[in-house]
Amino acid sequence: MLSFEIEGHRRMVTADPDSECEEPVVHVMIRWQIKPDQVERELELLRAVYEDMHAVRPEGLRYATFRLDDGVTFVDVAEMADGPGVLQQVEAFQHYRATLEERCDEPPAVTVLQEVGAYRFP
Template sequence: MTDRNAELVAAVFAELKAAQPEGLRYMSLRLEDDTFIHVVETAADDGASPLPKLPAFAAFQNGIRERCVEPPLPKGATVVGNYRMLGEN
């Protein structure tokens, strides 16, 4: 199941590369225990993201609960520190 998740995420990044939506930053990490972490930042004042509008992202979301041991848990975050990881210093 985790390899399937990785394939679906790769398709999202391929579509992002082709579409190049403005105001979106997205990163996905796969930890050694096969946990996935997704970090999404949007520049829209209302917090709207173009990510859910992508067909590849819809495909990734389809059946996600069946592919996960625990359901996804969206949470907000604040950058406390950044040294060259996010492209800004």
């Protein structure tokens, strides 16, 4: 389950669909590092997540995954109108997240983003 505390706010934002979020939109960046021998499996599972997202089309979710130049570090940038509970609709994400720890050299680190400005993003 993805959960994180938004700094300066009284509530925890969790993947619980019944949870309440004080802000209408949550922006996060998630960074993790995969074991070198697990990169191909990671890419395979991520492709399945995105196929499922395209099929389910969860409302209020914008999500992108990037692979850094070192080949083993990944970054997600997500915009969630109703918090991370929207990811409960994506079955492949649930499977991906349940098995992520066994592939990681560094576990996911979540950073809440506060927009200062944007041009054609996302």
